[in-house]
Structures are given as C-alpha cells and as structure tokens.
Amino acid sequence: MFVRPTNPISHRLARIAFILATVGSLIVAVSGPLHRFLGLDIEAAIAVFRYGFYLTVAGVALGLATILPARPGDRRRGSVAAFLAIVIGAAGAWVPLHWFLQAQHRPAINDITTDTATPPPLVATAQLRRGAPNPPTYPKDNAALQRAAFPDIEPVTLAVPPAEAFKRVERVATALDWEIVARVPADGRLEAFVISPWFGFRDDIVVRVRPQGTGSRVDIRSKSRIGEADLGGNVDRVRAFLARLKSEG
Structure with missing residues (x-):
C-alpha cells in the first residue's frame, strides 16, 4: 500500500x-x-x-x-x-x-507655487476646503524649502495679451482633466481641483494671469487639502502644466 x-x-x-x-x-x-x-x-x-x-x-x-x-x-x-x-x-x-x-x-511640503513672494490666493476653492486639515493660506516656511528643492519652478511669460493667455490656460487645464470650478477672466484667475485615483486625495489649483510689459505672466499654485507632505504630487502637477502651457501656440 x-x-x-x-x-x-x-x-x-x-x-x-x-x-x-x-x-x-x-x-x-x-x-x-x-x-x-x-x-x-x-x-x-x-x-x-x-x-x-x-x-x-x-x-x-x-x-x-x-x-x-x-x-x-x-x-x-x-x-x-x-x-x-x-x-x-x-x-x-x-x-x-x-x-x-x-x-x-522630497521636502515635507504640500503647497507649490511659481510665486513664493505673493502666491495666487485660493478663492473659490477655499470654500471647498472647509474642514480640511490644511488651511488655504500659504505656509511661510514653504518658500525656502521649495526654492532649495525645486529651483525650476518659475512663472511663465507669454508674448500675448492677458485675454489670450487666459484662453491658453483654460485649454491646458481642460487637457489635463482638471475639475474647473471658477473662471474669472477679469481677474485673470482660474481655479480647479484634482482627485487622485487611488486614495481620492484632493488638491486645489489656482492659476493667475497678469499683464507684464506687452505680454502676460502666468503663475500657478497647487495645494493639498490633507497631509503634511504631498510626495511630489503638487510639483509634478505644476511642472506638467508649465510644460504644456509653454508648448501651446
């Protein structure tokens, strides 16, 4: 057997x-x-x-x-x-x-902007952040940390008037699948948010267009609603926006 x-x-x-x-x-x-x-x-x-x-x-x-x-x-x-x-x-x-x-x-920051001196303020998206752990204000310590870690994050100058620059910003935001919540051409302000696919983290975005000489200056800010560190999510988003905006014709 x-x-x-x-x-x-x-x-x-x-x-x-x-x-x-x-x-x-x-x-x-x-x-x-x-x-x-x-x-x-x-x-x-x-x-x-x-x-x-x-x-x-x-x-x-x-x-x-x-x-x-x-x-x-x-x-x-x-x-x-x-x-x-x-x-x-x-x-x-x-x-x-x-x-x-x-x-x-990467530094433990959750707020990235091309203008660390006078960052674009969150207006419409600030209302969406009620109850979020991270306040809509820009942290004072962020500027030095960002400049040291991401010196390439700078505003974009376009050789077109603000009205045309704003249209380009809208096209880029739409192409990047942002959820746009505010379009205010008179203020040169566009606001949106994005949701991460896995955890559903929400980050808010504001883009500001201002005249500069005969052209326009475009600044962007991306900020997480929760978390002390964003693991590079906001800087990657800002870089993607800037690169696409520069390539817009």
Whole structure:
C-alpha cells in the first residue's frame, strides 16, 4: 500500500509565505478605496496601508527563505508557492516602498507655487476646503524649502495679451482633466481641483494671469487639502502644466 508522504516544513512555510504576500497585497490595494469610497478615516486607511505593506514584506522574506529548500523533487514541493509569494509580495510592496523613497528625497511640503513672494490666493476653492486639515493660506516656511528643492519652478511669460493667455490656460487645464470650478477672466484667475485615483486625495489649483510689459505672466499654485507632505504630487502637477502651457501656440 502506498502512503503519501507528509509535506515537509519548508513546503508549509512556502504556502504561508504565499498567503502572507497575497493577503498583504490585497490589504494594500483596498486601503485607498476604503478611504475614497467608504469614508474610512484617512489615519485608519494609512494604518491599513502600512500593515498591508508589513505583510507583503513578511511574505517576500519567507518566500526567499523557503524557495530553495522547497524546490521541486522528492518530498520538496512548494517552490511555486514560494516563487509566487516573492512576485506577488514585491508587487504589493512596490507602491509603499516607492512612496517611502519619495518621502526621503522630497521636502515635507504640500503647497507649490511659481510665486513664493505673493502666491495666487485660493478663492473659490477655499470654500471647498472647509474642514480640511490644511488651511488655504500659504505656509511661510514653504518658500525656502521649495526654492532649495525645486529651483525650476518659475512663472511663465507669454508674448500675448492677458485675454489670450487666459484662453491658453483654460485649454491646458481642460487637457489635463482638471475639475474647473471658477473662471474669472477679469481677474485673470482660474481655479480647479484634482482627485487622485487611488486614495481620492484632493488638491486645489489656482492659476493667475497678469499683464507684464506687452505680454502676460502666468503663475500657478497647487495645494493639498490633507497631509503634511504631498510626495511630489503638487510639483509634478505644476511642472506638467508649465510644460504644456509653454508648448501651446
């Protein structure tokens, strides 16, 4: 009579690694929708995100530790589970790790503008920020931090009158899929907001157009409603706007 051998410990550990990596990746993935669609408090959602990351790392570590002992062969099954644990865990841990690395290399600011001396004020979007942790005012300490980290963020000068410059600003804002909430050509002001696709974070934007000589000067400001640091989201948005505006003809 044939008696099937029991699985070795390495095989069972490989399966545990697969479970840890899969569950951890799922937890990381749902942390954003829990906040965006179900209204889970952001601190709780970030905690879910963080502990999901811990599980994925544990799964990868255990997978690496068991992939060789669990390699295919006599009573040595489980290499597939260990391999999948490494792949799935690495995929699930990538975004948290990427965010962590960004936080280490970018200043802890959430307000970016091309005019740090007299930044464009939030007017219409200030009404949308009621109850938001970050006030609409421009932080005094931001200017020095921004200039040191992002010296390329500067206003754009266009060789067209303000009315034409404002039309260009509108075209760029529409092309970038901003949710425009205010168009005030008389003030040279356009305001909008954007929603991040995963966590649903909202950032407010104001663009200001003013005459400068025979042309126009365009300034932009992008500010997060929550979070001490934006992980570069606002500066990337400002850069995308400036680049597109410069290419508008």
